[in-house]
Amino acid sequence: QKEVEQNSGPLxxxxxxxxxxxxxxxxxxxxxxxxxxQYSGKSPExxxxxxSNGDKEDGRFTAQLNKASQYVSLLxxxxxxxxxxxxxxxxxxxxxxxxxxxxxxKGTHLIIQP
Amino acid sequence: GAVxxxxxxxxxxxxxxxxxxxxxxLDFQATTMFWYRQFPKQSLMLMAxxxxxxxxxYEQGVEKDKFLINHASLTLSTLTVTSAHPEDSSFYICSARxxxxxxxxxxxxxxxxxxxxxxx
Numbered sequence: 587q588k589e590v591e592q593n594s595g596p597l598x599x600x601x602x603x604x605x606x607x608x609x610x611x612x613x614x615x616x617x618x619x620x621x622x623x624q625y626s627g628k629s630p631e632x633x634x635x636x637x638s639n640g641d642k643e644d645g646r647f648t649a650q651l652n653k654a655s656q657y658v659s660l661l662x663x664x665x666x667x668x669x670x671x672x673x674x675x676x677x678x679x680x681x682x683x684x685x686x687x688x689x690x691x692k693g694t695h696l697i698i699q700p
Numbered sequence: 701g702a703v704x705x706x707x708x709x710x711x712x713x714x715x716x717x718x719x720x721x722x723x724x725x726l727d728f729q730a731t732t733m734f735w736y737r738q739f740p741k742q743s744l745m746l747m748a749x750x751x752x753x754x755x756x757x758y759e760q761g762v763e764k765d766k767f768l769i770n771h772a773s774l775t776l777s778t779l780t781v782t783s784a785h786p787e788d789s790s791f792y793i794c795s796a797r798x799x800x801x802x803x804x805x806x807x808x809x810x811x812x813x814x815x816x817x818x819x820x
Contacts, residue, residue: 620808629706629793629814630744674743676809688809692743 590677592691600699605662607694609675612656618678619651619658623671624693630674634660665698672696702728704796706812713784714820721779721815723750723794729774730796734809735767738791750777750794784819791816 589612599605607621618637622630636642636649636658648661658677662669675691703726713719723733733750748769749757756769766788768780781788793814 618808622811627791627816629791629811632808632810635808688746690743 590675590689590691592673592675592694594692595695596697597694598697598699599665601665601667603665605665605669605696605698607660607662607673607675607696608657609659609677609691610657611675611677611689613677613679613689614653614656616653616656616677616679619649620676620678620688621647621649621658621660622674622676624674625671662696667698667700670696670698702726702796702810704730704794704810704812706794706815708815709813710816710818712818712820715785716783718780718782719784719817721781721792721794721817723777723779723796723812725775725796728796730777731774733771733777733794733796735769735777735779736793736795738793738814744793750779752777781817784817786819789817789819 591610620632621634623633624630634644634647634649636651639651639653642649646663650659672693672695674693676688678687705724705726707722711719731752735747735750736744737747738744746759747762747767748759750769750771752771752774758764766782768782771777791814794812795809797809
């Protein structure tokens with residue numbers, strides 16, 4: 587059973603601080619990793635993708651991937667109230683996972699406190 | 701990123717009626733689209749894979765006669781919830797991949813805006 591685990595939260599972070607979201611996955615052959623942001627009542631929006639070990643930065647967002655330890659994280663610098671949302675970690679395998687190849691975590695609910 | 705449009709965004713219907721939801725890829729051709737359902741405070745659950753020109757592939761536990769999927773063209777897939785009941789009330793989301801010819805499929809998915817179905 588391929589699994590993606592996330593702490594459901596809520597994770598509360600003061601405005602301006604760094605929010606750190608973590609995700610672990612069970613299958614070593616996983617190849618692509620994604621972070622989606624989902625506001626309440628809305629569909630997921632892709633915010634970061636990462637494919638190789640190390641860090642990938644895009645604006646205030648940094649994704650970190652460690653395949654040996656099977657975890658992927660998302661850092662949000664200078665957190666803003668508009669960052670308050672549920673963040674879904676998704677792991678892709680060319681074979682396995684669902685028919686779409688993706689396995690989603692249940693999401694972490696992030697709250698940025700003004 | 702690629703744009704996927706979904707309509708309607710909200711629909712309220714009476715128990716026993718059927719509801720159709722459309723999913724369109726606006727700036728790319730999608731041979732495969734995916735349909736998800738999401739209940740409150742739960743993650744996305746893949747319902748079925750919609751294949752252009754062929755029958756949809758349903759996940760285990762999803763009734764294919766209740767959730768009819770048609771993928772008539774490379775840019776349009778429809779989900780029809782037949783004889784809807786209150787327990788079918790949920791958030792339905794479609795998605796698609798945009799992979800340029802010859803490029804490696806990285807697995808990135810683009811989602812439609814979602815359709816909230818309420819069955820009275």
